[in-house]
Structure formats: structure tokens, C-alpha cells
């Protein structure tokens with residue numbers, strides 16, 4: 001059974017990798033994940049705010065201008081709350097690279113054009129095999145039109161693309177009026193892959209304390225369906241690879257994502273819940289399922305349920321919506 005595949009031009013021994021998260025913070029965990037079969041690792045993100053805050057702090061130190069920015073940044077984590085400062089982040093990439101033989105992917109996360117994107121080059125120099133770009137942006141300005149919101153990602157991708165030679169994958173938001181066109185434009189600008197999707201952490205409200213809560217709930221498999229639909233719609237129509245991230249917990253989830261067109265699946269919540277050994281059970285389960293169903297390779301499975309190949313492509317379109325509503329009986 002051939003589980004090997006490629007993602008962003010990188011050879012992977014199987015399609016299951018860890019997503020951006022604290023899972024690559026400890027070398028011990030990193031080695032356990034590799035031993036459990038992880039095909040690649042994505043580092044947690046280095047954030048624009050971290051980089052610019054550090055630059056401002058350096059400026060404040062020399063110019064005594066700390067007060068001018070303290071209020072604006074008070075809602076963000078303090079610099080000491082980040083797992084790694086920018087320099088340590090780069091060091092951590094090198095340490096992880098030395099610790100494992102699988103590809104290591106860096107992650108840059110920000111929303112505006114600026115000097116922070118120079119870290120893409122430093123991440124490459126630190127040894128990353130590829131880079132994920134995450135433009136996690138909440139468009140709260142009523143005067144900012146959709147095109148300008150999309151343009152942020154285009155501009156950042158262009159800046160990063162100009163400074164690195166490693167492949168870049170963009171972690172997409174599902175909240176674009178035309179996610180397919182958005183993804184296609186990114187690919188035409190040189191993105192080698194798209195990750196479906198960013199998980200938007202919606203704040204909850206504490207009605208007694210009148211506070212927003214900041215609790216991070218891990219995902220479950222129900223979040224996968226949105227990813228399946230878009231992987232299926234995009235498969236075979238983009239000049240880029242697709243990684244599914246969000247709601248992959250079981251062997252069946254992995255199989256569904258690949259059937260819909262994923263080149264790779266990224267897992268985080270299930271590993272945080274069950275530990276690195278869960279990686280091994282996903283990969284073994286995938287192998288057994290493919291053997292039982294007489295597939296020769298994971299590549300043979302890919303896209304069989306995509307919009308291009310699915311026996312009933314209308315399930316991904318409006319017809320499915322109408323059918324589901326009309327067939328509900330009380």
C-alpha cells in the first residue's frame with residue numbers, strides 16, 4: 001500500500017501532518033509525533049503583533065516612548081505571554097529541523113503590509129521547508145469593502161513571495177464571498193497550496209459578568225463538513241495543493257478529506273485530546289481501510305468525491321440545500 005504523497009512539492013510519507021499549534025513547542029513531543037508517523041509538522045505562528053511590538057519596544061527603549069503605544073496594545077497578549085519571541089521562534093525552527101527528518105513548515109500570521117513580513121526570509125534561513133501564511137482578519141470596519149479585505153492577503157502574499165524561495169501555502173478563511181476565486185487568485189500569485197480553513201474562534205458572552213469569554217474549545221468532527229465541501233469544489237481546478245485543517249479526528253475523517261481532494265490533512269485538536277499516539281492510529285487505520293477496499297495508493301483515492309468526479313455533484317451545490325430542507329419531516 002502506497003501512502004506516500006506530495007504536498008507543496010515536499011515528499012510526504014503519508015498524508016497526515018500536524019497543524020500549526022503548540023505541538024511543535026517541545027522537542028520531545030516533536031520526536032514522538034515523528035515516531036507515531038506524522039508526515040510533517042507545522043510550527044505555531046509567529047504573529048505580526050509580536051514582531052512589531054518587539055520593534056516598538058526596542059524603539060521605546062531608546063526613545064522613551066513606551067506610553068504612546070501601551071494603550072493600543074493592552075488587549076493583546078503581553079510579550080512574555082508568547083511561547084517564543086521572534087528570535088526564539090527562529091531558533092525553535094532550527095532545533096525542530098535538527099530533531100526530525102520530516103518536513104517542518106513555519107507559520108507567519110498577520111493582517112497588514114509591513115516589515116514583519118521580512119520574517120518569511122528569516123524563517124526560510126532558519127531551515128523551514130515551507131511557509132504557511134495566515135491572514136486572520138476580522139473585517140469590523142464598515143467602510144472597508146470586500147475587495148480590500150481580499151487585497152490584504154494578496155499584498156502580504158506578494159511581499160512574502162518576493163523574499164523566499166520555499167513554497168508558500170495560505171490558510172484561508174471560509175468567509176469570502178467567492179472563496180474559490182479568492183483561492184484561484186492566490187495560486188495565480190504563486191501560492192503552492194491552500195489550507196481549508198482557518199478556525200475562527202468566536203467569543204462567547206458571560207451574561208452575568210457582562211464579559212466576553214476567551215475560552216478555546218477544541219474542534220470535533222462536525223467542523224469537517226465545511227472543509228469537505230470546499231475541498232471537493234476546488235479539487236482538480238486549482239494549480240495548488242489542498243490541505244484540510246479543522247475537524248479531522250478519526251480515520252473516517254481522514255478518508256473523507258482525501259476523497260474530497262485533500263493532498264494532506266492537518267490535525268491538532270485530536271492530538272491535544274488523545275496525545276501523539278493518536279497520529280499512529282490515524283495512519284494505521286488509513287492503511288487498513290485502503291487495503292480492505294483494494295486501493296493501491298492514497299493518490300488513487302484522492303478526489304473520488306470531488307465536484308469533478310462525484311457521482312452526484314449537486315450535493316455540493318444549492319440543490320442539496322433545497323433537498324435537505326424539503327425532505328425534513330416533522
Ligand SMILES: Cc1cc2nc3c(=O)[nH]c(=O)nc-3n(C[C@H](O)[C@H](O)[C@H](O)COP(=O)(O)O)c2cc1C
Nearest residue numbers: 019020021044045134199219245246247267268269
Ligand atoms: C492551542 C491551539 C493553538 C493554535 N495555534 C495556531 C497558530 O499559531 N497558527 C495557526 O495558523 N493556527 C493555529 N491553531 C489552529 C490549528 O492549526 C487548526 O487550524 C485548528 O485547530 C483546526 O484544526 P483541528 O480541528 O485539528 O484542531 C491552533 C489551534 C489550537 C487548538
